Amino acid sequence: MKRVYLDRIAATPLHPEALAAMLPFLKESFGNPQSLHRDGQAVLEATEEARERVAALIGASAPEIVFTASGSEANNLALKGLALASRAKGTHLVVSAVEHLSVLNAVKGLEKFGFSATVVPVDGEGLVDPAAVEKVLTPRTTVVSVMLANSEVGTIEPVAEIAALCKGRNVLVHTDAVAAAGSLPVDVRALGVDALSLAGDQFYGPKGAAALFLRKGTRVLPLIDGGVQEGGRRGGTENVAGIVGFGRAAEIARAELAGRAARAAALRDRLIDGVLGTYGHVILTGPRARRLPHHASFCIRFVEGEALLLSLDMKGISVSSGSACSSKSLKASHVLLAMGLDHELAQGSLVFSLLADTTAEDIDYVIASLGPIIDRLRAMSPTYTTFLKESLP
Amino acid sequence: MKRVYLDRIAATPLHPEALAAMLPFLKESFGNPQSLHRDGQAVLEATEEARERVAALIGASAPEIVFTASGSEANNLALKGLALASRAKGTHLVVSAVEHLSVLNAVKGLEKFGFSATVVPVDGEGLVDPAAVEKVLTPRTTVVSVMLANSEVGTIEPVAEIAALCKGRNVLVHTDAVAAAGSLPVDVRALGVDALSLAGDQFYGPKGAAALFLRKGTRVLPLIDGGVQEGGRRGGTENVAGIVGFGRAAEIARAELAGRAARAAALRDRLIDGVLGTYGHVILTGPRARRLPHHASFCIRFVEGEALLLSLDMKGISVSSGSACSSKSLKASHVLLAMGLDHELAQGSLVFSLLADTTAEDIDYVIASLGPIIDRLRAMSPTYTTFLKESLP
Numbered sequence: 001m002k003r004v005y006l007d008r009i010a011a012t013p014l015h016p017e018a019l020a021a022m023l024p025f026l027k028e029s030f031g032n033p034q035s036l037h038r039d040g041q042a043v044l045e046a047t048e049e050a051r052e053r054v055a056a057l058i059g060a061s062a063p064e065i066v067f068t069a070s071g072s073e074a075n076n077l078a079l080k081g082l083a084l085a086s087r088a089k090g091t092h093l094v095v096s097a098v099e100h101l102s103v104l105n106a107v108k109g110l111e112k113f114g115f116s117a118t119v120v121p122v123d124g125e126g127l128v129d130p131a132a133v134e135k136v137l138t139p140r141t142t143v144v145s146v147m148l149a150n151s152e153v154g155t156i157e158p159v160a161e162i163a164a165l166c167k168g169r170n171v172l173v174h175t176d177a178v179a180a181a182g183s184l185p186v187d188v189r190a191l192g193v194d195a196l197s198l199a200g201d202q203f204y205g206p207k208g209a210a211a212l213f214l215r216k217g218t219r220v221l222p223l224i225d226g227g228v229q230e231g232g233r234r235g236g237t238e239n240v241a242g243i244v245g246f247g248r249a250a251e252i253a254r255a256e257l258a259g260r261a262a263r264a265a266a267l268r269d270r271l272i273d274g275v276l277g278t279y280g281h282v283i284l285t286g287p288r289a290r291r292l293p294h295h296a297s298f299c300i301r302f303v304e305g306e307a308l309l310l311s312l313d314m315k316g317i318s319v320s321s322g323s324a325c326s327s328k329s330l331k332a333s334h335v336l337l338a339m340g341l342d343h344e345l346a347q348g349s350l351v352f353s354l355l356a357d358t359t360a361e362d363i364d365y366v367i368a369s370l371g372p373i374i375d376r377l378r379a380m381s382p383t384y385t386t387f388l389k390e391s392l393p
Numbered sequence: 394m395k396r397v398y399l400d401r402i403a404a405t406p407l408h409p410e411a412l413a414a415m416l417p418f419l420k421e422s423f424g425n426p427q428s429l430h431r432d433g434q435a436v437l438e439a440t441e442e443a444r445e446r447v448a449a450l451i452g453a454s455a456p457e458i459v460f461t462a463s464g465s466e467a468n469n470l471a472l473k474g475l476a477l478a479s480r481a482k483g484t485h486l487v488v489s490a491v492e493h494l495s496v497l498n499a500v501k502g503l504e505k506f507g508f509s510a511t512v513v514p515v516d517g518e519g520l521v522d523p524a525a526v527e528k529v530l531t532p533r534t535t536v537v538s539v540m541l542a543n544s545e546v547g548t549i550e551p552v553a554e555i556a557a558l559c560k561g562r563n564v565l566v567h568t569d570a571v572a573a574a575g576s577l578p579v580d581v582r583a584l585g586v587d588a589l590s591l592a593g594d595q596f597y598g599p600k601g602a603a604a605l606f607l608r609k610g611t612r613v614l615p616l617i618d619g620g621v622q623e624g625g626r627r628g629g630t631e632n633v634a635g636i637v638g639f640g641r642a643a644e645i646a647r648a649e650l651a652g653r654a655a656r657a658a659a660l661r662d663r664l665i666d667g668v669l670g671t672y673g674h675v676i677l678t679g680p681r682a683r684r685l686p687h688h689a690s691f692c693i694r695f696v697e698g699e700a701l702l703l704s705l706d707m708k709g710i711s712v713s714s715g716s717a718c719s720s721k722s723l724k725a726s727h728v729l730l731a732m733g734l735d736h737e738l739a740q741g742s743l744v745f746s747l748l749a750d751t752t753a754e755d756i757d758y759v760i761a762s763l764g765p766i767i768d769r770l771r772a773m774s775p776t777y778t779t780f781l782k783e784s785l786p
Contacts, residue, residue: 005432010425011630019419026412026599032403035713036699037706039398069462069601070629072619102628105618113506201630206419208462208601208632221505223616225498226465235495236463237404237594239601239635306429313430320428 001316004362008202008294008353009151009179010320014245015204021248022206025241033238034229043240050247054211057250058177058196059187066212066220066233067243071178071199072102073223074212075145077234078174078195079106081220082143083115086172090140093117096128096157097338098150100176104334120146125287126155126339134165143172148196149180152322152335152351153286154295156184163192172218178202178210182253183261183292194218200242204356205249209242256356264294264354267363271296271352274367279374285336285349294354299341302384303377305349311373317366320351344383394709397755401595401687401746402544402572403713407638408597414641415599418634426631427622436633443640447604450643451570451589452580459605459613459623460636464571464592465495466616467605468538470627471567471588472499474613475536476508479565483533486510489521489550490731491543493569497727513539518680519548519732527558536565541589542573545715545728545744546679547688549577556585565611571595571603575646576654576685587611593635597749598642602635649749657687657747660756664689664745667760672767678729678742687747692734695777696770698742704766710759713744737776 005013025046031039033047051062068074083093095107097119107117118136122128128146137144144166149156163173174195177186181196182203188196195218199210214220214233226235253260268291272284281301300308305321312319322333336346352366378384398406418439424432426440444455461467476486488500490512500510511529515521521539530537537559542549556566567588570579574589575596581589588611592603607613607626619628646653661684665677674694693701698714705712715726729739745759771777 007425007428007430007432010428010433011423013421013423014419022419026407026415028406030404030406031711032400032600035400035403035711036702037400037711039400039711040403069466069632070617072629073462073617076617076619076628100619102617102619105628109614109618199630206632206634207630208635221502224463224466224469224495225502226469226493226495235469235498236465237592237600239462239599239632241599242601242632242635309429318424318428318430318432 002365003316004365005318006352006354006358006362006366007318007320008355009351011201011207012204012355014206015249015252017252018205018245018248022241022245025244033240034227047238047240047243050243053247053251057186057254058181058198058213059189060213061216063231064213064216066214066230067238068210068212068234069208069239071176071197071202071210072100074197074199074210075100075102075176076106077212077220077223078197079103079143079145080110080223082172082174082195082218083110084221085219086142089170090142091115092138092141094120094133094136094141094144096120096122096146098122098126098155098335099145099147100151100178103145103147103176122338124340126150126153126335127287128157128162130158130161130165133162137166137169137171141171143174145174145176147179148175148177148186149184149292150286150335151179152333152349153297153339154291155286156180156290156292159193160191167192179292182250182257183294185257188213188215200246200249203249203253206242206245208239209246211246260356261293264356264358267354267358267360268294268296270360271363271366274363275370278367279371285339285341295351297349297351299336299345300348300350300374301345302381302387303348303374305347307377308348308350308373311377312369315369315373317369320353321349322351395758396709397758398711399745399747399751399755399759400711400713401748402744404594404600405597405748407599408642408645410645411598411638411641415634415638418637426633427620440631440633440636443636446640446644450579450647451574451591451606452582453606454609456624457606457609459607459626460631461603461605461627462601462632464569464590464595464603465493467590467592467603468493468495468569469499470605470613470616471590472496472536472538473503473616475565475567475588475611476503477614478612479535482563483535484508485531485534487513487526487529487534487537489513489515489539491515491519491548491728492538492540493544493571496538496540496569515731517733519543519546519728520680521550521555523551523554523558526555530559530562530564534564536567538567538569540572541568541570541579542577542685543679543728544572545726545742546690546732547684548679549573549683549685552586553584560585572685575643575650576687578650581606581608593639593642596642596646599635599638601632602639604639653749654686657749657751660747660751660753661687661689663753664756664759667756668763671760672764678732678734688744690742690744692729692738693741693743693767694738695774695780696741696767698740700770701741701743701766704770705762708762708766710762713746714742715744
């Protein structure tokens with residue numbers, strides 16, 4: 001059976017060149033980079049080269065990169081580490097309503113320890129209004145965290161504008177760029193942020209290797225205390241092979257970013273046009289244009305995303321319904337609810353995220369497969385039957 | 394040049410069968426285990442099989458295993474996660490003086506937030522006295538953490554006895570078994586502990602995959618908040634390949650543990666006898682018998698461990714001077730100082746840790762190489778010159 005993988009937001013395949021870069025560190029070069037002998041030093045060179053490459057992808061300098069094991073860890077280190085290090089100044093945080101659960105739940109964790117947070121709303125396209133962020137800043141606000149792009153609805157947020165408003169107010173700005181980095185041009189200086197999370201597994205690097213950019217001079221309390229690794233900002237033996245693969249993936253992403261994005265955007269638009277033009281009671285979630293180039297998301301009324309997802313899987317098509325991290329909780333997405341969608345519509349969420357090798361043929365196969373599935377699921381849906389009865393004259 | 398790697402405490406090579414188990418998850422099986430489609434589900438099966446294997450190595454059940462990215466992360470999750478979850482009961486912790494920096498520094502981190510800790514001393518061999526632990530328990534003590542074996546001096550601690558004394562007092566017992574698991578038989582039920590840290594890269598698994606055992610029903614606050622991964626105890630996309638390799642390494646270690654240990658212990662004793670019998674002003678650190686089977690550690694008076702290590706490296710021999718995590722801090726080891734060694738002697742620390750394929754020939758090469766190095770370094774040492782002058786009639 002034909003397999004079409006359109007779930008890049010959940011996982012990308014590992015780039016063969018990233019794997020090739022990793023293999024020596026899974027074989028003969030097994031040293032610990034903290035060891036002073038040559039087995040350690042050879043490995044250290046490789047992790048530091050990877051640090052340069054990851055830094056280059058986002059316009060940072062290498063010492064500003066703290067390697068972590070996941071985007072979620074980077075987000076937790078940012079939120080908790082910055083908030084705890086700044087607690088002498090204040091205990092108020094600001095986040096948007098559409099942040100990833102690792103940001104929202106890190107904030108909930110902090111609330112148990114005397115911190116408070118204001119959650120800034122979004123509009124119907126998932127966009128944060130920079131003025132709304134500015135309005136809630138207080139003299140005790142220490143950290144603002146607004147994501148660069150949303151993995152569920154694709155929305156690209158006005159992070160540079162938000163950072164500009166925070167400048168001069170002694171407020172640290174973090175952005176979760178896990179969904180954006182490697183797919184959109186990202187420059188930490190142009191954004192004006194103090195901290196930025198990214199993850200290699202979102203752009204053909206290995207799982208288990210991610211990073212937090214921390215602007216030089218930014219104080220952070222480690223989540224993981226230990227030895228001298230990562231400049232004392234994150235203890236634990238480094239995942240050397242993962243870091244090396246992450247670095248190579250960052251290097252490739254930097255070189256291929258523009259081409260990949262243009263190609264993906266054309267296919268994304270083909271998918272959006274195809275779905276919206278072919279099927280009724282379907283809405284696009286997130287903006288039409290201001291969205292991730294590889295990302296198309298919909299809500300399909302009268303069906304459940306879960307059932308859609310499993311039915312598409314039977315046709316060989318892998319997609320998400322909301323974020324992978326919350327896929328098993330079976331709750332309506334907090335992102336869609338924050339955008340004002342009703343619960344029922346939010347249940348019918350479907351997220352297509354395209355790989356670099358996705359073809360027009362794949363897209364057409366998906367569009368064609370979707371119709372019979374929607375029809376069959378709607379035929380079984382009591383709410384659809386009710387709707388039809390009520391609509392009939 | 395001959396290369397002899399005797400720095401297992403810093404890093405082990407990856408077992409070829411562990412690598413073989415990992416490769417499919419670095420190639421075609423790239424899904425996210427949280428995805429509901431078949432790309433995700435196939436991967437989920439593999440991580441859950443790995444969880445069974447890791448659990449089996451330590452006599453635990455699979456749901457009691459929380460995968461982490463390092464032993465340090467597991468230790469931090471144990472100390473911070475248990476202490477924070479138990480803070481309604483109390484804020485007093487007990488650790489030994491020879492714990493790994495990830496434990497000691499996690500405790501220091503907690504002390505900034507109202508927790509207090511008692512550090513229990515050790516004897517000249519690095520042993521913790523269970524009665525000394527019992528003596529410092531208070532009604533507000535919530536967590537006791539004593540390691541199972543020390544990576545710098547090899548000492549095996551009486552953890553079962555300590556856990557037995559804590560039983561019935563509503564005190565959680567954690568043990569850092571990073572240096573022990575995979576090398577010594579470890580059974581969480583026999584030990585009677587509530588939490589135990591282990592790391593695959595200590596027994597031929599990949600770097601970046603480790604675990605915390607948490608006895609069923611043990612409450613923990615996550616370090617990394619996020620999605621539903623690891624039963625809500627640790628957010629972040631799973632390092633699938635790493636976890637699979639860790640599982641395979643655990644399975645192999647379980648099968649080969651007894652044979653490896655017997656073989657290593659014989660070579661270890663050959664090394665200890667050879668070094669102590671050949672060179673003067675050398676002491677064994679840690680106990681003669683109650684130590685890790687692959688571990689021989691010494692302090693060599695009148696020379697610096699750093700210089701010894703680099704000189705041995707020139708002869709193709711890789712060893713540690715203290716723990717890898719603190720190797721670059723150039724401080725005398727807190728472990729050796731806690732054992733009562735003076736600063737000068739503690740500076741001459743040398744740790745040999747044997748691999749499964751270390752040979753008697755390797756050991757003899759090390760013993761023979763050590764002599765000229767010690768002689769040369771001592772000839773350059775002002776303290777040795779002073780000593781000689783004072784010793785002469």
